[in-house]
Amino acid sequence: MSKSRKAEFRPNDFVVYPAHGVGKIVSIEDREIAGMELELxxxxxxxxxxxxxxxxxxxxEVGMRGLSSQDTVTRALATLKGKARVKRAMWSRRAQEYEQKINSGDLLMIAEVVRDLHRTDDQREQSYSERQLYEAALERLTREVAAVSGVDEANAQKQVGDVLVARAA
Structure with missing residues (x-):
């Protein structure tokens, strides 16, 4: 049963956990929890x-996955170039949708949030909650771009930033 999972993810693999973003498997351990032997x-x-x-x-089942392919990263960066799509719904409703997209763990959905919430200097101010969601999405996107591209986060940030700046120009 767990053999197929083991083949999928191994120690030192980078994985994406939907609610937390990119992490690294440090080990696989057996633990007894509530009288059951569990492999973790x-x-x-x-x-x-x-x-x-x-x-x-x-x-x-919980949505853990391997890193996106380079192709998906390329598509996510292309998504950033698109025009922001902001629905006319109330902010609370939109915020909920953005939160769901961020926590989906889906890189393309996360890129959509970054695209839709990105502001240039000459645009109106962001609210605190807008800024929080934007930064959460940007960080998730940047970390995965870094892990997939094999660069550090600063380089990945520059890569993403350059795309956003180019879009605004």
Whole structure:
């Protein structure tokens, strides 16, 4: 049962956990929890100083996935170039949708949030909650671009920033 999961994710693999973004599997351990033997992925989210343990048999079910392909990263960056699509719904409703997209773990949806909430200097001010969502989406996007491209976060940030600046020009 867990053999197929083990083949999918191994220690030192970078994975994306929907609610937390990019993490690295540091080990696979067996633990007894509530009288049951469980095999767990131990995932480190270094930037957040957080460790998550996910049962190997539940990993796919909870939406854990490997890093996006280079092609998906390219498509996500292309998404950033698009025109912002802002629905006319009330902010609370839109905020909820943005939050769902960010927590979906889907790189293209996350890129849509970055695109839709990005502001240039000459545009109106962002509200605090808008800024929070934008920064959360931007960080998720940047971390995955960095991990897929094999560059550090600063380079990935520059890459994403350049696309956003070019779009605004």
């Amino acid at each position: 992925f131990v995932i480190s989210f270094e930037k957040d100083k957080m460790t998550l343990r996910v049962p190997t048999n539940k990993a796919v």
